[in-house]
Amino acid sequence: MERNLSLNLHVLVARLDRAADRILRAEHNISYSRFLALTLVGELGVSTQRALADGLGVTEPSVSRMTAVLASEGLLDVQPDPAGGNRRRLTLTDQGKQVVASLRQEFEEKLAALVAHSGVPYAEFAEHTATLLATLDRVERESTK
Amino acid sequence: MERNLSLNLHVLVARLDRAADRILRAEHNISYSRFLALTLVGELGVSTQRALADGLGVTEPSVSRMTAVLASEGLLDVQPDPAGGNRRRLTLTDQGKQVVASLRQEFEEKLAALVAHSGVPYAEFAEHTATLLATLDRVERESTK
DNA sequence: TCCTATAACTTAGCATGCTAACTTAGCATT
DNA sequence: AATGCTAAGTTAGCATGCTAAGTTATAGGA
Numbered sequence: 103m104e105r106n107l108s109l110n111l112h113v114l115v116a117r118l119d120r121a122a123d124r125i126l127r128a129e130h131n132i133s134y135s136r137f138l139a140l141t142l143v144g145e146l147g148v149s150t151q152r153a154l155a156d157g158l159g160v161t162e163p164s165v166s167r168m169t170a171v172l173a174s175e176g177l178l179d180v181q182p183d184p185a186g187g188n189r190r191r192l193t194l195t196d197q198g199k200q201v202v203a204s205l206r207q208e209f210e211e212k213l214a215a216l217v218a219h220s221g222v223p224y225a226e227f228a229e230h231t232a233t234l235l236a237t238l239d240r241v242e243r244e245s246t247k
Numbered sequence: 248m249e250r251n252l253s254l255n256l257h258v259l260v261a262r263l264d265r266a267a268d269r270i271l272r273a274e275h276n277i278s279y280s281r282f283l284a285l286t287l288v289g290e291l292g293v294s295t296q297r298a299l300a301d302g303l304g305v306t307e308p309s310v311s312r313m314t315a316v317l318a319s320e321g322l323l324d325v326q327p328d329p330a331g332g333n334r335r336r337l338t339l340t341d342q343g344k345q346v347v348a349s350l351r352q353e354f355e356e357k358l359a360a361l362v363a364h365s366g367v368p369y370a371e372f373a374e375h376t377a378t379l380l381a382t383l384d385r386v387e388r389e390s391t392k
Numbered sequence: 393t394c395c396t397a398t399a400a401c402t403t404a405g406c407a408t409g410c411t412a413a414c415t416t417a418g419c420a421t422t
Numbered sequence: 423a424a425t426g427c428t429a430a431g432t433t434a435g436c437a438t439g440c441t442a443a444g445t446t447a448t449a450g451g452a
Contacts, residue, residue: 105291106355107362107373108263109283114380115260116304116439118253121387123440133440135408138254146250152430159261164409166432171407188417188430210251217252220382222375228252230367230375235259237365242262261409268410278410280438297400309439311402316437333400333447395452402445409439415432422425 122209130205137205139168140177144194144202150183151190177201267354275350282350284313285322289339289347295328296335322346 123134130137135158142148142157155165169192172178177198183189194202217224268279275282287293287302300310314337317323322343328334339347362369 105377107369107376108267108354108358109286110373110376110380111256111260112264112283113302113304114376114383115256117380117383117387119257120304120440121383122253127441133407138257141254150430157258159258159265160408161410162431163411163433166430167408170432182417186418188415190431209253213253216383216386217379219386220378222378224252227372227375227379228255230372231252231255231259232250233365233367234362234372235255235262237361238259238262238266241361241364242266265410272411278437295400305438306440307401308403308441311400312438315402327447331448333445335401393452395450397450398448400446400448403443405441407440408437410437411435413433416430418428418430420425420427422423 118213125208126205130201132201135168136172136177137201139165139172140194140198140202141205143178143192144199145206149192151192154192172198263358270353271350275346277346280313281317281322282346284310284317285339285343285347286350288323288337289344290351294337296337299337317343 119134122137126132126134126137138158139154142154146157148154148157151165151169152162154169155162158165169178169180169190173180176195179193179195179198181191181193183191214224217227264279267282271277271279271282283303284299287299291302293299293302296310296314297307299314300307303310314323314325314335318325321340324338324340324343326336326338328336359369362372
């Protein structure tokens with residue numbers, strides 16, 4: 103059997119994540135997971151832990167711990183949602199905003215460079231990836247309801 | 248900022264991995280990581296821990312622990328390489344072979360069904376993924392040497 | 393022959409996934 | 423107003439990633 107799509111996708115992302123992690127740890131003293139969480143809150147307007155879990159593709163308990171850590175490091179502000187309900191309202195602190203702003207496009211550009219170097223058409227691959235994610239999302243949502 | 252390729256790829260794989268893990272745990276009582284390790288040894292002929300780490304996109308310490316666990320569960324045979332050197336020769340036990348054989352194409356087929364359902368052309372996406380992985384591999388190898 | 397270099401592997405300890413089970417806050421029905 | 427439903431969040435404990443540092447086995451040169 104040859105290496106198949108599921109294995110290749112898994113390994114590609116594992117290696118990209120590790121590369122990103124090393125750069126972030128060395129240059130900015132933050133992990134890639136934490137950086138992604140801050141980016142979703144700061145750039146994509148995610149404002150509850152439940153939404154952050156969905157956006158990151160992880161479970162609520164993972165996010166619960168992550169937000170606690172980010173808050174204790176002074177990067178994220180976690181407050182009861184003033185609109186009520188058992189929710190937290192997530193916002194970046196000034197320090198958190200600085201981190202996100204300084205790294206804003208760094209990884210996307212590095213990845214774009216890799217893609218260009220490989221000869222794979224960026225726009226098409228990005229669209230395929232987004233489509234697959236949306237489809238998976240829909241399928242999972244339908245099977246739960 | 249919109250969701251970008253690096254985030255979408257990361258999240259797509261996180262969700263695929265979790266889905267795979269749940270199926271395997273429920274139906275076969277094994278984690279996806281362990282299953283991938285067994286598959287590489289059994290189907291792709293990987294025979295040392297170092298090669299397994301490369302094949303999985305993880306580090307040697309991760310594999311060292313994984314092989315110990317798989318050996319203790321009776322799925323993998325880990326022996327000093329008779330050809331010498333500080334190496335282990337990895338082979339599947341009969342039980343390990345059974346696991347791999349029974350699951351051989353299950354995930355690839357489920358993923359193929361998802362891809363078909365999404366309308367993304369499978370062959371092209373698979374080729375792009377393989378190309379990106381090969382390119383990343385080359386780039387990393389060059390920067391180390 | 394002995395010394396050193398190198399590659400493979402291991403150990404220790406931390407970070408961050410997960411599941412299962414529990415708690416909390418508001419809402420809706422009566 | 424009391425009851426119970428639902429969604430969001432938390433806690434406990436385990437699995438598996440990582441880095442840093444140490445160990446082991448062979449090979450190659452002095």
